Amino acid sequence: xxxxxxxxxxxxxxxxxxxxxxxxxxxxxxxxxxxxxxxxxxxxxxxxxxxxxxxxxxxxxxxxxxxxxxxxxxxxxxxxxxxxxxxxxxxxxxxxxxxxxxxxxxxxxxxxxxxxxxxxxxxxxxxxxxxxxxxxxxxxxxxxxxxxxxxxxxxxxxxxxxxxxxxxxxxxxx
Amino acid sequence: xxxxxxxxxxxxxxxxxxxxxxxxxxxxxxxxxxxxxxxxxxxxxxxxxxxxxxxxxxxxxxxxxxxxxxxxxxxxxxxxxxxxxxxxxxxxxxxxxxxxxxxxxxxxxxxxxxxxxxxxxxxxxxxxxxxxxxxxxxxxxxxxxxxxxxxxxxxxxxxxxxxxxxxxxxxxxxxxxxxxxxxxxxxxxxxxxxxxxxxxxxxxxxxxxxxxxxxxxxxxxxxxxxxxxxxxxxxxxxxxxxxxxxxxxxxxxxxx
Numbered sequence: 001x002x003x004x005x006x007x008x009x010x011x012x013x014x015x016x017x018x019x020x021x022x023x024x025x026x027x028x029x030x031x032x033x034x035x036x037x038x039x040x041x042x043x044x045x046x047x048x049x050x051x052x053x054x055x056x057x058x059x060x061x062x063x064x065x066x067x068x069x070x071x072x073x074x075x076x077x078x079x080x081x082x083x084x085x086x087x088x089x090x091x092x093x094x095x096x097x098x099x100x101x102x103x104x105x106x107x108x109x110x111x112x113x114x115x116x117x118x119x120x121x122x123x124x125x126x127x128x129x130x131x132x133x134x135x136x137x138x139x140x141x142x143x144x145x146x147x148x149x150x151x152x153x154x155x156x157x158x159x160x161x162x163x164x165x166x167x168x169x170x171x172x173x174x
Numbered sequence: 175x176x177x178x179x180x181x182x183x184x185x186x187x188x189x190x191x192x193x194x195x196x197x198x199x200x201x202x203x204x205x206x207x208x209x210x211x212x213x214x215x216x217x218x219x220x221x222x223x224x225x226x227x228x229x230x231x232x233x234x235x236x237x238x239x240x241x242x243x244x245x246x247x248x249x250x251x252x253x254x255x256x257x258x259x260x261x262x263x264x265x266x267x268x269x270x271x272x273x274x275x276x277x278x279x280x281x282x283x284x285x286x287x288x289x290x291x292x293x294x295x296x297x298x299x300x301x302x303x304x305x306x307x308x309x310x311x312x313x314x315x316x317x318x319x320x321x322x323x324x325x326x327x328x329x330x331x332x333x334x335x336x337x338x339x340x341x342x343x344x345x346x347x348x349x350x351x352x353x354x355x356x357x358x359x360x361x362x363x364x365x366x367x368x369x370x371x372x373x374x375x376x377x378x379x380x381x382x383x384x385x386x387x388x389x390x391x392x393x394x395x396x397x398x399x400x401x402x403x404x405x406x407x408x409x410x411x412x413x414x415x416x417x418x419x420x421x422x423x424x425x426x427x428x429x430x
Contacts, residue, residue: 012205019200028189031190041196041199044200045200048203106186159183160180166183
């Protein structure tokens, strides 16, 4: 039986199975769009609960549940971003000193990704971090495949520019 | 910087762990969700109020609209009838109570009383549709078709309507418009029972010539696979009330 249908009928086990199967990538996606653990947590929670609401328009015949859930997370994240200025949560400190340099680079990468325009960042996060096929990204974002490809190219070009100082080749030239 | 170098850099952005509280919070949300209602209360209320207002408007408009499309008629009599439906298991229930009379061979329903809410809505919608039909009919059919429709004899049994051909022919033949299968006196009025077949159904009408061929009883039966018939609906007159100062409209049976 369809898990969403069963969850809507009140079967907790089905609902939790749905949650367990999808919540990690959804949390990652929300976090990388908003830069906030608290926001990502709220968004993922809201995403799953919205499936249970009578007004939910999810139709399993038209969209796989994973695609639908990513779409909800994306919309919720953009809504929150419009309301407040984003900033990346402080990365949990790694105790060994040898990690200091790595932390600095990680923060720089995170900030570079967060500085991308929303429409480029969401494509980059889905393509690079979630390894989602471009066709599915187009479905999640409601875009043509060509638009997805061009946004991804622009995002990567911008990142190469922003992170040029960290490129191994450039470091060697210094 | 090439693509591989960029990918390596991007991969340095690690993820914080998913908060352990998330699963528990979602679970709490699952149990706290509002119960799904089969019929959302607000929508049903809005629909009920809308229908009520609409029916009130139709009721208020009815006397005026009728007088617009036809001259005012004072019925010579009215008949109270019950329409009963019979289920497959043999049980029966009153579908609607009808108060009507016959005008030139066609039954005119003055009002219907429904015992259940759903039937009441259906009665209201049918009444509204009838008014709309009366008002729009002259604009959607040709004058010849309109004359033909108005000269057709019509009887009704709740939500079923039967056309009996030319009203003039019905009245002129003393209600004999088919094979006579019975003659019976109902509520002190002699009736002629004629039968009509329509597909797997047969309808028998006990019409009273003294009441302008008003059908004091109508039965509708469905053919079973073994060829016998099962009663599915019956309209039965319970009372005939003559209007003081008026005489019942008799059918004009041809002499001989």
